[in-house]
Amino acid sequence: MAASESVRIAEAHMRFVEAWGRMGSVWGISRTMAEVHALLYITGRALCTDDVMELLEISRGNASMSLRALVDWGIVSRVHKRGDRKEYFVAEQDVWTIFRSIVRQRIKREVDPLLASLYEVRDDLAPASATRTDPDVKARVEAMIDFLELCAALGDRFAGPTGPGLQLAASLLARNHRVKRTD
Amino acid sequence: MAASESVRIAEAHMRFVEAWGRMGSVWGISRTMAEVHALLYITGRALCTDDVMELLEISRGNASMSLRALVDWGIVSRVHKRGDRKEYFVAEQDVWTIFRSIVRQRIKREVDPLLASLYEVRDDLAPASATRTDPDVKARVEAMIDFLELCAALGDRFAGPTGPGLQLAASLLARNHRVKRTD
DNA sequence: CATCAGTTTCAGAATGTTTTGAAATCTGCT
DNA sequence: AGCAGATTTCAAAACATTCTGAAACTGATG
Structure with missing residues (x-):
C-alpha cells in the first residue's frame, strides 16, 4: 500500500x-x-x-x-x-538551525580541503628555490589562505552550535554603515 | 604564433x-x-x-x-x-573584492529569484482559502522569506561596494562569543 | 527458521553540463 | 573596400551527475 x-x-x-x-x-x-x-x-x-x-x-x-x-x-x-x-x-523546523548545518557541512567538505591544498602550495613555495620565486606570488597565496581562514572562522562563529548567529547578524545589520578602523 | x-x-x-x-x-x-x-x-x-x-x-x-x-x-x-x-x-588582485563580486552575483542570480517565487507562494496562501490553510504553513513560508531576506541584506552589507566588509568581519570575530539579547 | 514489511544498494539509463573545433563574425589597418 | 589577425558562436561530442528499478539485504514476528 x-x-x-x-x-x-x-x-x-x-x-x-x-x-x-x-x-x-x-x-x-x-x-x-x-x-x-x-x-x-x-x-x-x-x-x-x-x-x-x-x-x-x-x-x-x-x-x-x-x-x-x-x-x-x-x-x-x-x-x-x-x-x-x-x-x-x-x-528540522528552525530555519537558522538548517542554515547552520548546511554551512558547517560545506565548510568541512569544501573549504577545509582547499585550505589543505593551499598550505601545501605555500610550503612548496617557501623553502627550496626561495630566491627564484616571485615574492608577490607568495603574498597572493597567503592572502587567499588568510581569506579562507577568515571564512571558516566566521562560518564557525555564525553557524556554530552555540553561536546565537541570528543576533549577531541582526546586530551587524543594525550597526551603522561605517565601522571605525582598528589599525 | x-x-x-x-x-x-x-x-x-x-x-x-x-x-x-x-x-x-x-x-x-x-x-x-x-x-x-x-x-x-x-x-x-x-x-x-x-x-x-x-x-x-x-x-x-x-x-x-x-x-x-x-x-x-x-x-x-x-x-x-x-x-x-x-x-x-x-x-582582480584584492581577495575581498573578488569575494564581493561573487557574493553579489550569486545573490542576484539565485537568492532573488527564489525570493520572488516565495512571495508568490505567500500571496497565494493568504487571500482565497485562508480558512482552510494551516496557519503553520504560512508561518513556515514567512520564516523562510525572512531568513532569505536577512541573507540578502547581510550579503549587501558585507559585500556591498562601499562596505568595509573586512573590518566588519574582523570585529565580529573579535567580539566575545555571547551577545546580549536585544529582546 | 521461514516469512514478510521495509530499506538499501547498484548497474545501467536518462538527463544535464562542459568542452571542442571549425565556421562566422568582428576590428582595425592600409 | 579588402585583408589579416583576433574573437565569438554554436552544434555535436565528451563527460559527469542523477535517477530508476529490480535484486539483495535487514531485522522483527509468528
Missing part, C-alpha cells in the same frame, strides 16, 4: 517545493534532495519513504538516497511511530 | 590552479572557469587567450567563453597593450 492515509498537498505547497528545489545548487545539493527537504519542511509532518515517492513522483531508490543524505547533513531526522514498522522523517 | 614570449609557470603555481579549480563548485562556476581565474590571479600578469589555452590545455572556444564569463562576473578585466591587437586579461 502506498502513502499513509491522507497525504495531500496544496498546490501552493508544491510550488514552494519546486522553488526550493531550484535553489538546491546554492546549497550544494541535488534538486531532488532539496525538494525532499522542502516537502518535509513545508508539511511539517513526519512522512515515510512511500509518501515522498508518491508526492514527488520519484523512484524508491532515489527517495531512499535523498532521505539518507538529508539525515547525514543533519537537517532531517528519522522518527518512529509506535506500532508501525516504517521509518518516518521530519525536517 | 602561440603564447607571448616566456609564459612559464612553476609547478607549485599549477597546483594552486588545480586546487582553486576544484573549488569552483563552491563559487558556483565551472572548474575551468575557476582555473582560468586562478591562473590569472596567481601569475598576476596580463595573459591573452592563447596563453590561457596553452597553459591550461583547453580549446580556444572554452578559453574565450570562460574569460568572457569571468569578465561578466566582474573579477577579471580586459586590458590592451599598445601596439598589440590582442586582448589581455588580468584578475
Whole structure:
C-alpha cells in the first residue's frame, strides 16, 4: 500500500517545493534532495519513504538516497511511530538551525580541503628555490589562505552550535554603515 | 604564433590552479572557469587567450567563453597593450573584492529569484482559502522569506561596494562569543 | 527458521553540463 | 573596400551527475 492515509498537498505547497528545489545548487545539493527537504519542511509532518515517492513522483531508490543524505547533513531526522514498522522523517523546523548545518557541512567538505591544498602550495613555495620565486606570488597565496581562514572562522562563529548567529547578524545589520578602523 | 614570449609557470603555481579549480563548485562556476581565474590571479600578469589555452590545455572556444564569463562576473578585466591587437586579461588582485563580486552575483542570480517565487507562494496562501490553510504553513513560508531576506541584506552589507566588509568581519570575530539579547 | 514489511544498494539509463573545433563574425589597418 | 589577425558562436561530442528499478539485504514476528 502506498502513502499513509491522507497525504495531500496544496498546490501552493508544491510550488514552494519546486522553488526550493531550484535553489538546491546554492546549497550544494541535488534538486531532488532539496525538494525532499522542502516537502518535509513545508508539511511539517513526519512522512515515510512511500509518501515522498508518491508526492514527488520519484523512484524508491532515489527517495531512499535523498532521505539518507538529508539525515547525514543533519537537517532531517528519522522518527518512529509506535506500532508501525516504517521509518518516518521530519525536517528540522528552525530555519537558522538548517542554515547552520548546511554551512558547517560545506565548510568541512569544501573549504577545509582547499585550505589543505593551499598550505601545501605555500610550503612548496617557501623553502627550496626561495630566491627564484616571485615574492608577490607568495603574498597572493597567503592572502587567499588568510581569506579562507577568515571564512571558516566566521562560518564557525555564525553557524556554530552555540553561536546565537541570528543576533549577531541582526546586530551587524543594525550597526551603522561605517565601522571605525582598528589599525 | 602561440603564447607571448616566456609564459612559464612553476609547478607549485599549477597546483594552486588545480586546487582553486576544484573549488569552483563552491563559487558556483565551472572548474575551468575557476582555473582560468586562478591562473590569472596567481601569475598576476596580463595573459591573452592563447596563453590561457596553452597553459591550461583547453580549446580556444572554452578559453574565450570562460574569460568572457569571468569578465561578466566582474573579477577579471580586459586590458590592451599598445601596439598589440590582442586582448589581455588580468584578475582582480584584492581577495575581498573578488569575494564581493561573487557574493553579489550569486545573490542576484539565485537568492532573488527564489525570493520572488516565495512571495508568490505567500500571496497565494493568504487571500482565497485562508480558512482552510494551516496557519503553520504560512508561518513556515514567512520564516523562510525572512531568513532569505536577512541573507540578502547581510550579503549587501558585507559585500556591498562601499562596505568595509573586512573590518566588519574582523570585529565580529573579535567580539566575545555571547551577545546580549536585544529582546 | 521461514516469512514478510521495509530499506538499501547498484548497474545501467536518462538527463544535464562542459568542452571542442571549425565556421562566422568582428576590428582595425592600409 | 579588402585583408589579416583576433574573437565569438554554436552544434555535436565528451563527460559527469542523477535517477530508476529490480535484486539483495535487514531485522522483527509468528
